[in-house]
Amino acid sequence: MKVIDLTHTIREHMPVFPGTEEPSLQTVSTCETDGFKETKISICTHVGTHADPPAHVLNEGTTLDQYDAGQFIGKALVVDCRRVKEGGAITMDCLRPYGDKVEKAEFLLFHTGWDAYWGTPQYFGDYPCIDDSVLEYVVAGSYKGIGFDTFGIDPIGDEELTRHRKLFQRREMINIENLKNLHLCGSGLFWFGCFPLKVHQSDGAPVRAVAWFE
Structure with missing residues (x-):
């Protein structure tokens, strides 16, 4: 079985959405003094590779912990959008080359190539x-989720989170942001998992996103 990690590592001073507090990793016990090591983690729910549920933008929306575990696993398809220029729109023309695979997928993962800019100022640009x-098209389908190798479904300057709201007002699904390594997944269907921390009433949570091929 071939497994590909699609997840950015959570660390201090990592890229975060403008205005979000950076993660803090504080050692509270060490092997030398306590016989074991333990770390206190302080992190916002939408840092790094993470999943958004409807509760991210809707007061009465579904939270991540309300979903069955099956929501976070299924067949995925990477949609290659690398020909779309900076600031451009991902249109149906990007989906058409994949034929019926688009309808057979449970997750659509949009590959812009923007993950190559992770850790640089350009990552905060006009993806x-x-x-x-x-x-x-997504809303009319039966997808479990969509994902991006950028800060997300909305432009970084859209403070209203317009696309988030349009999506979650009409569909029970998840939105995955800040993926990486989508270029390694090929052009066919593959198994995909993105299991979040199970936090009570969670409006979002980091995930360990992986692709695997049997």
């Missing part, structure tokens, strides 16, 4: 985003 036609 490509899906347009209304793609959003409508």
Whole structure:
């Protein structure tokens, strides 16, 4: 079995969405003094590779812990959007080359190549985003989730989180952000998992996203 890690490592001073507090990793016990090591982690729920549920933008929306574990696993397809220029729109033209694989997938993962900028100022730039036609297509489908190798479904400057709201007002699904290594997954269907921490009433949580091929 081949397994590909699609997850950025959580560390101090990592890229975070503008205005979000950076993670803090504090050693509270050591092997030398206590016989074991333990670390106190302080982290916001939407840091690093993470999943958003409807509760991220809707007061009465579903929280991550309310989903069955099966919500976070299924067949995925990487949609190659690397030809879309900076600030451009991801349209249905990006989906059409994959034929019926688009409908057979349970997760659509949009590969812009933006993960190559992780850790640089350019990661905070004008990354490509899906347009209304793609959003409508997703909403009309039966997907468990969509994912991106960027800060997310909305442009970084959209403080209203317009696409988040359009998605979650109409669909029970998850949105995964800050993926990496999508270029290693090929153009066919594969198994995908993105299990979040099970936190009470969670509006989001880091995930360990992986692809595997049998």
